[in-house]
Amino acid sequence: MDSELEKKLLYTSSILSDLHSVWRPHKGQVAIGRALFSGEKKEVVLECGRKFGKTDALCYSLYRWALTNPGTFNYYFAPYKDQIKDLVWANGRLPEFLPNILAKKYIRSINNTEMRIVFKNGSYIRCDGSDNYEKSRGYSATGLTVYDEAKDFHMAFHEAFDPNRAITDAPLMAVGTPGHGNDLLSKLWDQANVSKSGAAFRMETSLNPFISAEFLARKEQEHRDRDEYDVFLLEYKAQRIKLGTKFVFPMLDKTKHMRPHDELIEYIKASRKDFDFYTGYDPGSAKCFAVGFFAVHRFNKHIVQLDEIYINKLGKNSTRQIIPICMDKWDEINRVSDDWQDCYDYAAAWFASEIAYEYPDYPHALFPCQKDMKNKEVKLSLMKDILLNGLFTFSDRCVKSFWEWENYKLNENGKVEKENDHILDLTRYVLNLANYYTIADAKPIDFKVKYEKGTFEEDEIRRNPKEGYGSYDVSYGD
Numbered sequence: 001m002d003s004e005l006e007k008k009l010l011y012t013s014s015i016l017s018d019l020h021s022v023w024r025p026h027k028g029q030v031a032i033g034r035a036l037f038s039g040e041k042k043e044v045v046l047e048c049g050r051k052f053g054k055t056d057a058l059c060y061s062l063y064r065w066a067l068t069n070p071g072t073f074n075y076y077f078a079p080y081k082d083q084i085k086d087l088v089w090a091n092g093r094l095p096e097f098l099p100n101i102l103a104k105k106y107i108r109s110i111n112n113t114e115m116r117i118v119f120k121n122g123s124y125i126r127c128d129g130s131d132n133y134e135k136s137r138g139y140s141a142t143g144l145t146v147y148d149e150a151k152d153f154h155m156a157f158h159e160a161f162d163p164n165r166a167i168t169d170a171p172l173m174a175v176g177t178p179g180h181g182n183d184l185l186s187k188l189w190d191q192a193n194v195s196k197s198g199a200a201f202r203m204e205t206s207l208n209p210f211i212s213a214e215f216l217a218r219k220e221q222e223h224r225d226r227d228e229y230d231v232f233l234l235e236y237k238a239q240r241i242k243l244g245t246k247f248v249f250p251m252l253d254k255t256k257h258m259r260p261h262d263e264l265i266e267y268i269k270a271s272r273k274d275f276d277f278y279t280g281y282d283p284g285s286a287k288c289f290a291v292g293f294f295a296v297h298r299f300n301k302h303i304v305q306l307d308e309i310y311i312n313k314l315g316k317n318s319t320r321q322i323i324p325i326c327m328d329k330w331d332e333i334n335r336v337s338d339d340w341q342d343c344y345d346y347a348a349a350w351f352a353s354e355i356a357y358e359y360p361d362y363p364h365a366l367f368p369c370q371k372d373m374k375n376k377e378v379k380l381s382l383m384k385d386i387l388l389n390g391l392f393t394f395s396d397r398c399v400k401s402f403w404e405w406e407n408y409k410l411n412e413n414g415k416v417e418k419e420n421d422h423i424l425d426l427t428r429y430v431l432n433l434a435n436y437y438t439i440a441d442a443k444p445i446d447f448k449v450k451y452e453k454g455t456f457e458e459d460e461i462r463r464n465p466k467e468g469y470g471s472y473d474v475s476y477g478d
Helices: 003-022 027-038 054-068 081-089 100-106 155-167 184-194 213-225 229-235 261-270 319-333 349-358 373-388 399-407 422-433
Strands: 043-048 073-078 107-111 116-119 124-129 145-148 172-176 198-203 275-282 289-297 303-311 340-345 365-369 392-395
Touching (some): 003 100, 027 198, 043 184, 054 073, 054 081, 054 124, 054 145, 073 081, 081 124, 081 145, 155 184, 172 184, 184 198, 213 229, 261 303, 261 319, 275 319, 275 422, 289 422, 303 319, 303 399, 340 422, 399 422
Parallel strands (some): 073 145, 145 172, 275 340, 303 392, 340 365
Antiparallel strands (some): 107 116, 289 303
16 A cells, blocks of 8 residues: 555544544434545535534534545534524534644634634634625635525525535535425425435434433424424424415425325225225316315225316316216226215205216215314314324325315414315315224325235226216316
């Protein structure tokens, strides 16, 4: 081995030994450090729960980069200069990260006015705020740059500062509790998640072994009691919450609650006899005619919405046009008529009359379903629990349905807004029809596990639509 290389490796090993005598990462922090120091990622972005341990990890990362990369200029930014002083400087977390004996070994000087640590190898770490973003154009960022609580950064700061990293292709770490999806941290996380040069992490508070499970359980219950579970999800479970609005289902997550349609159909057809099937109607000739198609597992109580019809174009949303579309979807999902029960808003008596007139041989049991307005809040609470426990899955065909759930919100008086809730209403009708009032004994399905119990029996088909329905125009709008 080349003597210079050997000398460098020994020196680096000595630095790491000294640093690890001061601080060692817990299991949740290890992957983040590996991405930066071993994976050579240029953008490492972390959305984490409160007290996950991000600040200590950032201090360690800055010291390690500065000491193992001589002559580099490293930065620790918070949203505001006064904030970073309280965050890591005045309390000694950054300037006193090393004990005296190691500080004398590596540090040349500490400037409290500039909040700058200068090392004997020519590197330095400087703290500042992102509030003066015009000044940030003049930085020379040749080492590691840290954005702490990046969701609160002004977007203009990043646009002004980021080109400073170009000289040495220097790395960036952006961290904080999750934002609302349109902030700097969210944008950086989304970019890093799909970039080969990036690494995106989402870490719950519970990954910190020094936080007790009893504390987290107590905090979770406190937030539930205050009807602030969305705040718990944000601050402890590291889930993004939309800004400025109280959303009814903040726990909804497309990565958790939506799966490919073909995968769901394959599973359900293979295990058809373990499911009950439902069609829910929210008829509306003036505004929107919505239909949802569901399968509910008889034993696990897992609910799958397999498809939707969502038509808000006049002239395309009559019962006579909707039912043929339904028939095609029933054929694809499950042709066995006896497996289906269908329901509609009892107030839409005209819909039942039209079905009786247009489709006297309607193939399924059809029931009027009460709107349960007095118990609506109870049903919405049940729907929250269903989501939280992973008991509801959307097919990726159910774009409008997911949109309604995702954007369902409370008004300024804390009441549910009565708009864009067609699918949500019919979902409540289906839950009532299915006698689904509790998640006791419920268990989520793992759709990735191939179901081998049975196969769809082609001889058990129903296919006796009203004669001539195929001649209708069944095209529908967006």
